[in-house]
Amino acid sequence: MTSNTRSIDEHVGEMLSGYIDGELTQQQRQHVEVHCGACAACKKELDELIDLRTDVGRAQLSEFGEDIWREKMNDSTVQASRGIGWLLVIGGVLIAAGIGIYEFVIDSSIGLTAKLIAGAIYGGIAVLFFSVLRQRLIERKTDKYKDVEI
Amino acid sequence: METQDMQRELAQLGGGAHALAIQIMGNAEDAADAVHDAFEVVLTEPDRFDSEKGPLKPWFLRVVRNRCIDMLRRRRRSEVPVEELRDPALTPEESLHADQRTQAVRRALAALTSDKREIIVLRDYLDLSYAEIAKVLDIAPGTVMSRLHRSRLALKEALENHDK
Numbered sequence: 001m002t003s004n005t006r007s008i009d010e011h012v013g014e015m016l017s018g019y020i021d022g023e024l025t026q027q028q029r030q031h032v033e034v035h036c037g038a039c040a041a042c043k044k045e046l047d048e049l050i051d052l053r054t055d056v057g058r059a060q061l062s063e064f065g066e067d068i069w070r071e072k073m074n075d076s077t078v079q080a081s082r083g084i085g086w087l088l089v090i091g092g093v094l095i096a097a098g099i100g101i102y103e104f105v106i107d108s109s110i111g112l113t114a115k116l117i118a119g120a121i122y123g124g125i126a127v128l129f130f131s132v133l134r135q136r137l138i139e140r141k142t143d144k145y146k147d148v149e150i
Numbered sequence: 151m152e153t154q155d156m157q158r159e160l161a162q163l164g165g166g167a168h169a170l171a172i173q174i175m176g177n178a179e180d181a182a183d184a185v186h187d188a189f190e191v192v193l194t195e196p197d198r199f200d201s202e203k204g205p206l207k208p209w210f211l212r213v214v215r216n217r218c219i220d221m222l223r224r225r226r227r228s229e230v231p232v233e234e235l236r237d238p239a240l241t242p243e244e245s246l247h248a249d250q251r252t253q254a255v256r257r258a259l260a261a262l263t264s265d266k267r268e269i270i271v272l273r274d275y276l277d278l279s280y281a282e283i284a285k286v287l288d289i290a291p292g293t294v295m296s297r298l299h300r301s302r303l304a305l306k307e308a309l310e311n312h313d314k
Contacts, residue, residue, distance in 0.1 A: 014299035021273065023280050023295065052306055056274035059255040061169035063178065069164025072186050073157055073193070083194060 011039065016046050020053060153196055159206050160189060166207075166276045167214045173259065173267035174218040184221055188214040208282040211272070215286060258308035266301035273298055 012035050018024045019032045036043040104115065164185060171181035191213060192199065199209055259267050272278045272286060283298075284291040 014296045017299040017302060018280075018295045021280070021295075021298075048306060049302055052302060052309070053274045055251055055255050055309075056270060056305075057277075059252040059275070060249075061172065061252075061256065061259075061271065061275055062165040064165060064168055064182065066161050066164065069168075069185075070157075070161040072164070072182075073161055073189050075186070 010035075012036070012042055016042065016049055019046070020050055153193070156196055156199070156206065157193070160192065160210060163207055163210055167211055169275055170211055170268065170271050171214055171218050173271050174215065174264055175221065176264075180221065181218070184218045185214055187221075188217045191217070204282075204285070207276075208278060208286050211276070211278075212286045212288075215268075254309060254312055258305055258312055261308040261311075262301065262304050265297075266304055269294070269298050269301050270305055 012019075012032050015024060015028060015032050019029060024032065032046075036046055104110070104118070110118075167185045167188065168178070168181055171184045172178055175181045175184060188210065192210065199206060203209075259270070262270075269283060269287065272283045273280075278286065280294040280298075281291055283294050287294075289297070
């Protein structure tokens with residue numbers, strides 16, 4: 001923070017910005033006012049900074065109005081709820097699969113050979129499924145033509 | 151805060167957040183994507199916002215800024231040519247709609263570095279206090295005034311050069 005004890009003859013510099021933004025203490029404000037009353041250069045800079053701030057404040061820096069953002073927000077809400085939906089489905093499937101596997105393993109009415117054969121078949125299907133899924137996800141992420149409409 | 155109230159407030163903040171994102175990303179399309187992503191992040195986990203720690207505006211602007219920085223990092227990693235990072239000056243279509251002073255301000259902003267553009271937009275366009283600016287930019291509150299003043303002087307010079 002700028003010192004309060006600088007001489008009144010010293011240019012106020014960055015305190016001009018603090019002054020127009022209302023971020024100075026009462027003592028600092030008085031210092032700036034007294035200095036600008038005596039220093040034409042600082043008074044000119046103060047007026048120019050006020051004009052500059054007004055120009056930036058009035059400029060239209062984004063072309064999109066509130067309606068467009070509301071629309072985008074609805075898209076985001078849909079996507080967010082879709083994400084939660086997928087999370088619930090995947091979670092449910094994993095829990096069901098876990099219970100199924102546990103029941104199958106502890107079921108004493110099925111022989112060990114049958115369990116191993118069934119385990120190999122279902123395990124193989126699961127490995128194939130996840131390897132294809134992984135490949136597809138990698139392709140989807142790295143395919144630079146995915147957004148090209150044909 | 152109720153989700154509907156948050157959505158209403160976020161829609162109002164969209165334009166300002168987009169203006170900030172343009173200063174960081176360098177173009178309006180990527181900036182809109184960043185704001186859209188930020189909406190998604192916030193609406194997926196609205197509880198991350200704690201109204202007791204401060205208002206929504208600076209918090210959301212910080213989310214948008216972080217999103218922009220993430221996108222730029224990823225873009226650099228995927229080695230997109232630097233010339234694709236355009237400055238945020240007006241496209242020919244935008245020039246038709248914007249008034250002369252807006253055009254001059256946008257061109258002058260485009261001549262500055264992104265950290266200077268950001269702080270000016272946060273203060274003069276989005277009307278954030280110095281304490282809020284420090285939070286959004288993750289800098290010491292005591293450095294805001296000097297950084298903002300240097301940035302304003304640079305913008306003033308850029309505008310004067312443009313007016314000549």
